[in-house]
Amino acid sequence: MEILKYACPQSKDEAFRLIREEHGTAIGGAAWLRTNTKTIALGVDLAGLGLEYVREVGDHIEIGAMTTYRELETNPLLRARFGALFETTVSHVVGVQLRNIITVGGTAAGRYGFSDLNTTLCALGAQVVFYPDQTMDLAQFIERGAKVPFLLEKVLLPATAKGTYHQMRISENDFPIINTTAVWTGSEWRIAVGSRPAATRLCPKAMALLGADLHPSDDILASAARAAADELQFGSDIRASAEYRREILPVLVRRALMEVRE
Numbered sequence: 001m002e003i004l005k006y007a008c009p010q011s012k013d014e015a016f017r018l019i020r021e022e023h024g025t026a027i028g029g030a031a032w033l034r035t036n037t038k039t040i041a042l043g044v045d046l047a048g049l050g051l052e053y054v055r056e057v058g059d060h061i062e063i064g065a066m067t068t069y070r071e072l073e074t075n076p077l078l079r080a081r082f083g084a085l086f087e088t089t090v091s092h093v094v095g096v097q098l099r100n101i102i103t104v105g106g107t108a109a110g111r112y113g114f115s116d117l118n119t120t121l122c123a124l125g126a127q128v129v130f131y132p133d134q135t136m137d138l139a140q141f142i143e144r145g146a147k148v149p150f151l152l153e154k155v156l157l158p159a160t161a162k163g164t165y166h167q168m169r170i171s172e173n174d175f176p177i178i179n180t181t182a183v184w185t186g187s188e189w190r191i192a193v194g195s196r197p198a199a200t201r202l203c204p205k206a207m208a209l210l211g212a213d214l215h216p217s218d219d220i221l222a223s224a225a226r227a228a229a230d231e232l233q234f235g236s237d238i239r240a241s242a243e244y245r246r247e248i249l250p251v252l253v254r255r256a257l258m259e260v261r262e
């Protein structure tokens with residue numbers, strides 16, 4: 001990666017202007033950006049915007065775009081509200097050094113197929129806030145993308161939910177072959193699946209099968225897990241075939257559902 005011109009704006013207005021009007025490239029942790037050889041005409045470093053936070057506001061939790069994975073992994077508020085969900089989601093991502101750098105904003109903005117975190121965020125029903133004032137469901141954003149350059153300011157989560165993350169990797173430092181998060185929101189089940197190897201999708205048919213009951217029977221759990229595999233599309237890549245992913249997924253979904261149900 002080569003950056004021809006570098007800016008480190010101190011206000012969101014200025015960062016947004018540089019991105020929208022001067023075609024600047026937002027720089028989060030820059031861990032992913034630096035893996036390619038692209039030349040960036042104008043790099044807009046978001047480090048001066050004060051977007052590193054996890055806080056409770058009213059009935060939801062806000063996570064600033066520059067919050068690192070390590071913060072998600074160790075944050076007491078997230079631990080209190082979601083148990084070990086964030087830790088189990090991000091702790092597979094390479095090592096602590098990288099998790100100290102990579103950001104929530106860079107992950108949501110990138111809509112990466114292999115993402116561990118986007119799967120958990122979608123299962124939680126996360127919304128993304130684009131500066132200055134557009135809020136969108138993350139699952140929809142991942143599916144549709146954005147038509148214009150954007151500044152992702154923060155991610156919104158419900159204040160609490162019960163969820164668990166399961167994934168399969170060939171080796172610990174690799175991308176996942178397949179991953180899933182199951183969540184009980186307090187009134188409904190949500191299931192997201194990522195690394196198909198395409199990006200995260202929700203599983204509405206499987207979610208509907210589970211109904212509004214925190215304690216569905218084993219048979220219903222098994223049917224929902226199979227439905228999740230039936231309703232999604234899978235692809236083949238160097239890590240696994242589509243058939244293998246389709247076979248493995250119901251096992252992971254069933255385990256995740258059983259763990260949440262207890």
Ligand SMILES: Cc1cc2nc3c(=O)[nH]c(=O)nc-3n(C[C@H](O)[C@H](O)[C@H](O)COP(=O)(O)OP(=O)(O)OC[C@H]3O[C@@H](n4cnc5c(N)ncnc54)[C@H](O)[C@@H]3O)c2cc1C
Nearest residue numbers: 026028029030031032033065103105106107109115116152
């Ligand atoms: C070696 C390596 C291994 C990895 N392994 C895994 C893995 O196993 N599982 C996994 O889930 N992830 C993995 N990742 C990806 C990582 O988790 C992050 O998703 C990724 O690095 C992006 O975060 P970043 O902060 O580095 O973003 P950057 O590299 O800074 O940016 C990525 C993209 O998002 C844009 N962007 C960044 N922030 C914003 C913002 N606030 N608003 C608008 N656009 C923005 C940038 O312009 C760029 O296009 C890996 C990354 C690396 C480098």
